[in-house]
Amino acid sequence: MFILFCIITTKLTAQTWIDVTQQYIQNPSFEDYTACPQSNSAYPGSMWIDSVVGWYAPTQGTSDYFNACNTFLNGVPSNWIGSNVPSFDGIGYCGFLSYSLEPPNYSMWSEYIQSTLIKPLKSNTSYRFTMRIKRANGFNFAVQNIGANFSENANTGFSGTKPYNLIPTVLNTSGFLTDTLGWTLVSGQFIATGNENYLTIGWFGDTISSDFIFFIPPDIDTTNGDSLFLTETYYLVDSLTLSELIFDIENFNVNIITPNGDGKNDYLDFSVYDLKKLSFTVYNRWGNKVFNSDNAQLKWNGKNNDGKQLSDGTYFYLLNATLESGKQITKHQSITILY
Incomplete structure (x- = not known):
């Protein structure tokens, strides 16, 4: 595969x-x-x-x-x-x-x-x-x-x-x-x-x-x-x-996003997956939560929950997803924001 x-x-x-x-x-x-x-x-x-x-x-x-x-x-x-x-x-x-x-x-x-x-x-x-x-x-x-x-x-x-x-x-x-x-x-x-x-x-x-x-x-x-x-x-x-x-969240391993509006790598798109539930949380390097969402149709473009663009740098995310089949998927790793 x-x-x-x-x-x-x-x-x-x-x-x-x-x-x-x-x-x-x-x-x-x-x-x-x-x-x-x-x-x-x-x-x-x-x-x-x-x-x-x-x-x-x-x-x-x-x-x-x-x-x-x-x-x-x-x-x-x-x-x-x-x-x-x-x-x-x-x-x-x-x-x-x-x-x-x-x-x-x-x-x-x-x-x-x-x-x-x-x-x-x-x-x-x-x-x-x-x-x-x-x-x-x-x-x-x-x-x-x-x-x-x-x-x-x-x-x-x-x-x-x-x-x-x-x-x-x-x-x-x-x-x-x-x-x-x-x-x-x-x-x-x-x-x-x-x-x-x-x-x-x-x-x-x-x-x-x-x-x-x-x-x-x-x-x-x-x-x-x-x-x-x-x-x-x-x-x-x-x-x-x-x-x-096919879109396969089990192999989700994205570690960079460039939300500068150039049409390339502008956002993470979870709407393409067959998800029943989603919990997506982003932390900065000090462990502070800067974004979270439970929207299974989420398209995250590097902004915090106040709608402000996060600064360049390395962040960490925790992803918990439930497929329509009921299978649970958990991912946690770093993600870099570049402009």
Whole structure:
């Protein structure tokens, strides 16, 4: 569990990231299936991606499924991509063409995977989403704009295989995804609106012209000397996680406050916690009580009970809180006021 103490915002609180993957995302490492994949997907009759429990292809793009239950083309770790392509964890992963120009008309082709969330995300709540991405060896270019989109609607109304022109909720920020050996972490934080019911993963862009880097030299047209590129690249995805940021007074450990009105660390905010009762008392270095409150919604900005700003210096506080669950929390330590 990762604990974060905010020191660069208007209010000071203790916050904790908790793993809520299993509460929201079905089959997050693609382990479970209804049928072992026997080959790559083919629309419409052999969409093996649809055999992944909780997941499916939202368009006619033929995303693929790989699992150790298969020992040939779509196995793990050996498959049509290579003889040693292990998963990040477990025995399964999914694959998709992020972008391709398909002959004879060289129309755009992008593939996606999608899932219905177990329940909607919470309104006005901070989440952190992560996934592992690997570029498949043997394809001649790489892209950057691999991401994830949390949406209210399923986005399945798109016909054909054109890329989604959507703004992703989480987007890769580590540059071109070129690694074919390791799994690259793609992660991001966002605040949910509360209407998110679906998760879609793939390439998010409206043109490839600004999102590609080539690895394999082009063929040369012997008639005119033009360079001929096969524009196609394929990615694997594994190990999805979702964490929720909660306010956690049990880890409250704030020791500085700067109530100078600059919008940074101006006050201690107890209103964000699920408190039934609160007793908060501040003492100066001589042990004299300079402030106390029983307000469970308290936002203390360094003033005494007469409303006057306390002087710079070190003080001590005693915090007794009762959670709605009835659990008692006691904290006592120093706190410094700076202007």
